[in-house]
Amino acid sequence: MVTTEVIGEGLTFEKVWAALMENREQMKETDRQMAETDREMKESAKRLDKQLGKLGNRFGEIVEYMVAPNLIEKFSEIGLSFQETSNNKVILDKDGTFLFEVDILLENGDKALLVETKSKPSTEDVNDHVERLIKMRARADLKGDKRKFLAAIAGVVMTDDVRNYALKQGFFVIEPSGETFTILQPQGQPREW
Numbered sequence: 001m002v003t004t005e006v007i008g009e010g011l012t013f014e015k016v017w018a019a020l021m022e023n024r025e026q027m028k029e030t031d032r033q034m035a036e037t038d039r040e041m042k043e044s045a046k047r048l049d050k051q052l053g054k055l056g057n058r059f060g061e062i063v064e065y066m067v068a069p070n071l072i073e074k075f076s077e078i079g080l081s082f083q084e085t086s087n088n089k090v091i092l093d094k095d096g097t098f099l100f101e102v103d104i105l106l107e108n109g110d111k112a113l114l115v116e117t118k119s120k121p122s123t124e125d126v127n128d129h130v131e132r133l134i135k136m137r138a139r140a141d142l143k144g145d146k147r148k149f150l151a152a153i154a155g156v157v158m159t160d161d162v163r164n165y166a167l168k169q170g171f172f173v174i175e176p177s178g179e180t181f182t183i184l185q186p187q188g189q190p191r192e193w
Contacts, residue, residue, distance in 0.1 A: 071106060071174075074183055075113070080150075082106035082113065091135075094142055100132050104154075111192075112136075113150040115174070121155040123165045129153060130169060137193040148192040154181070 072082050089105040092098060104115035114136065116129045129151055136149050153166050154174035163184070166173050170191020173184040 070180065071104060071115070074174075074181070075106065075172075078183055078185060080111070080113070082108050082111075084108070091139065093139060099135055099139065102132070107147075109147070111148045111150060113152055113172075115152040115154055117154045119155065120157040120159075121153050121162050121166070123162055126153060126162065126166045126169055126171065129171070133193040150190050150192060152183070 072085055075082055084107040086105045086107075087103065089102040090098065091100050091102060102114045103117040106113040106115070114129070114133060116125060116132075118125050133149055133151055139145075140147065140149070150172070151170065152172035152174055155162075156176055158173065158175050163173050163175075167184060167186045170186045170189075172186060172190060174181055175184070176182075
């Protein structure tokens with residue numbers, strides 16, 4: 001036989017146990033609600049990231065459309081002659097699998113210049129572009145393409161750090177200047193891939 005021991009005035013073991021069980025159920029419900037809130041916040045963050053990514057791409061497209069029409073002429077002024085230009089050029093591997101996209105590709109028989117356009121480039125954007133060029137070189141080697149590949153980064157807002165970093169990496173830097181844009185040449189010879 002179970003005896004009920006009185007704990008304090010009017011409290012019994014059964015009452016305390018019942019209160020603990022009720023509290024346990026409330027805690028489970030609170031945990032469930034917190035998990036649901038966390039899931040909803042993660043979904044909202046994903047949607048926001050996607051929307052911001054689209055907005056960032058739109059600004060990059062603006063830079064691209066500002067620069068592309070006169071790019072061949074501007075590079076000609078600094079001694080680089082290109083005959084062909086392509087925007088948003090998709091590069092596939094030998095199996096037809098997507099490798100990457102080039103915002104602007106300038107080409108002639110000996111060289112190709114891959115231009116990355118950003119509203120506000122970062123050093124990470126420069127590093128990503130180096131990776132693109134490495135992939136481009138590897139793909140070209142597989143196809144027997146002996147052209148040299150050059151790099152440029154274009155941006156509306158370019159910090160001194162990013163500009164200097166890009167130039168040290170052997171990139172051409174393209175920036176707005178009044179109603180047109182200027183091309184800064186890398187220190188020494190442009191890097192070739």
